[in-house]
Amino acid sequence: MKRAQIKIINLGLTLLAEQGQTLGKVLSQADIPVRFECGQKGVCGKCQVKIISGSLSPPDRHEKYFLEFLGLDPSVTRLACLARITQDLEIEIPEESLLQPVKILDKGITTTFPLRPSxxxxxxxxxxxxxxxxxxxxxxxxxxxxxxxxxxxxxxxxxxxxxxxxxxxxxxxxxxxxxxxxxxxxDSTPSPLLGVAIDLGTTTVVGELINLENGETLAVASGLNQQLRFGSDVVARLYEATSSEARKKSLQRAAGRTINSLLNKLTKRPGISRENIMEVVVAGNTVMNHLLLGLPAHTLARLPFAPVFQALPELNSSELGLNISPWGKVYVAPNIQSFIGGDISAGLLACRLFEKSGRHLYLDLGTNGEIIINDHGELWATSTAAGPAFEGVGLSSGMMATTGAIYQIKIKDVGSSLEVKTIGRGKPRGICGTGFVDLLSIALRQKWIRDNGRITNRQNKIEVRPQVGLGQEDIRKLQMALAAIKTGVKLLMSKLKLDYSELDTIYLAGAFGTELNIHHAMDIGLLPQIDPAKVVFIGNASLAGARCLLLNYPLRKKLTAWVKKIKFLSLAQEKEFQDTFLKSLNLEPFPQKGKKGKYI
Incomplete structure (x- = not known):
């Protein structure tokens, strides 16, 4: 097979590749952080590269249609995941096509338990x-x-x-x-025993280095999950993991590299050695847990949609290739069921939901929306496939929470221009989740869109800044995500015969909540319409829970016992699911107030 030389001008790199390979595969194997958000399926359009000299294979029918849709000249710009290498090539990878540092939430609710490390x-x-x-x-x-x-x-x-x-x-x-x-x-010099709590997210990972002898936090670090080159969401990762044993092992190695990279950042300070790290506690969703451990993922990708384990004992760190003490252990927070994983069980532990009296709703509004209700000590859970729309994936102006992302939108008066705030105060490059919530709420109040999501202007687009805004297809995707969350909450509340006014608290977990405008979220139906004072942001509850499990090992047995008592509602098996979902597509508050002032 003939080989070709690929020069990436703006990165100062030269790669050798076999002709006939896709450019995306070559860039991925070289660990170049290109935005392969769809897992190189050719449906997100984020992996654009510019041709400086040479040429790639002619665009096939699919790529040609996609480039025309995006208004791009195929002689200048190509999609790396679809274009094949035919000769020596010089390219540039635009900044917009590269993964950027993401605004990562590294703080969560503060909770304390007695200090009893392993x-x-x-x-x-x-x-x-x-x-x-x-x-x-x-x-x-x-x-x-x-x-x-x-x-x-x-x-x-x-x-x-x-x-x-x-x-x-x-x-x-x-x-x-x-x-x-x-x-x-x-005759050894005493050195402190260290541990690391980790929130292993699909997109980002956060770690906290802790002195196990006194519970003191020594360092906090974060980064991107190196599995991103396989796709931006769990569906893309599952597809890769189930396609071959080799791909599954590649995903496991990427998870290991992600954690080891985090450990390097945490131990940069003089006098701190990875050799002194005795234990790592990981809180991740069900898919991340399986991929980290190298376990079969096909049971999650299709029926029975069940994990191969719920809870595990501590594992030897050497089994996972983590660079810590030779005697180090790894503990993975227990999964609850199906797609409700250890990140949620850790979060429930952090806010002590298992121990609370009254009625409380716990929401984690990610790609896989997890919903848990504590009804006077009886816990029910469900999950809903909200999709990655509110993470900016698949939307024309969507992006993750990186520099230049619009995270807040306001309007002073009718007819006035939109005011925006961007991460890093940079030039607006796109919109992230909280920005979309603001924009939908404003668009409804300004009557730029109807309750059914239909744009009312002739341009069929709501422009926030030049080439940054919402199109009709974008709104449809956001409606689907909103409807999924609303349906899950409605059916679980209905199952327990609860009135929304009876809720004592809504706990909102995850980075999505930190900049979220509660009133705007209620306007569009992302959150139930109740007293806003009852909504409590708990930040990175997954990391906070992992910290608790690291510093008090008897909690692991307790958490596993609590998790086994949680009852699960499968939305797909509910008779009212389809009807409830269709009714939830409208952009409107829920529930509506009845004549007697009660929420219905």
Whole structure:
């Protein structure tokens, strides 16, 4: 097979590739962060490249239609995922086609539990008398620490034999959950035991480095999930993972690289070593958990739509290739059911929903909208396929929360121009989730669109800034996402025969809520229309929950028991699903107030 040279002018890179490969595959294999938001299926149009010299294969019918739709000249601009390499080539990858640093939420609700980490250190002195009065040296250590049933591996027994060549000897012993000796060192300088709590999201990942001996946060870091080159949402990742064993392993390696990259950032400070990280607690959605562990994902992609596990014991970090202590452990927060994963169970733990009296609604408004209700201690859960529209995916001006994304839109008076705020105060390049909520609410009040989503002007577009706005197809996609969330809330409330006025709290989790205008969200039906004072933003509850699980290991057993008691409502099996969904497509508040002032 002939090879070709690909020069990427603006990045200063040169790649070698086999002719006949798609340009997207070559860029992906080189780990160049191109926006392959559809998983290189040719349906998002975000992977545009500019041809400087040379040429690619002629655009096929699909790419030609897409380029015409976007108003692009195929002799200048091509879609990397569809164009094939035929000769040496010089290209530029526009900034808009590259993944940008995302505004990541690294703070969540503050909650505290007693400090009981999995790992702890003991410092003992072993002398000749203690050794000779015990049947074996390991028994002498167990007696000195006062844990008679400690387990010693062959490796720790080897360490022990080397450490006590001479007595008396000062020993530093590291114990896991008061039952297993992990390491024995002599005459070593005491160093703190460290742990890391991680929120493993589909798009972003956040980690918190914590001193396990006192609970102090030493560093916080974040980054993009390196699986993004396989697609921006869980559906695209599932497709890749189930296409072949090799692709599944590639996704697992990408998850491992993501976490190791995060660990590098967290341990940059002088005096902190990854060798001292004894445990990592991961809170991720069901798909991310499966991909990280390299488990089969086909049961999630099709019937029975069930995870292969709900809860697991701690795993050895070496099994996952994480660069921490050789004796390190990894704990994954338990999945609840189907597409409700460990990120939600951790979030419920952080806001202590399991322990609350009264009636509370928990919402995580992501690609897979998770909805949980606590009705006086009885917990019900459901999930709804909201899709990635409110993350900007698949919309003409949609983008993630990166520099230049419009996150807030206001209008002072009828007929006045729209005022916008962008992330990083940069030039508006597109709109992210909260900006779309504002724009839909304003458009309804200004009668630029009808309740059914129909645009009322002749241009069939609402322009916010030149080439940035909403088209009719964009609104339809947003309506579908809204209807999915509304349907899930309505059916779960109906199942429990609850009146919206009876809700004590709505907990809103995730980065989507931090800049969300509650009134605008209620205008379009994203949130139920209740007293806004009852809506509580809890930020990155997944990370907060992972922190709790890291610092108090007995909570893991409790959380697993709580999770097993949650009842699940399958929306697809509800008779009212289709009718409720169709009625929820209108852009309007829900529920409406009845004559007696009650919400119905």
């Amino acid at each position: 790992f702890r250190q003991c410092f003992i002195t072993l002398d000749k008398e203690k050794v000779t009065s015990s049947p074996a040296i390991n028994e002498a250590i167990a007696r000195e620490i006062n844990f008679p049933n400690l387990v010693f591996s062959l490796e720790t027994l080897n360490q022990l034999g080397e450490a006590v060549r001479e007595t008396p000897q000062k020993l530093q012993v590291t114990i896991f959950q008061n039952k297993e000796i992990c390491s024995i060192e002599s």
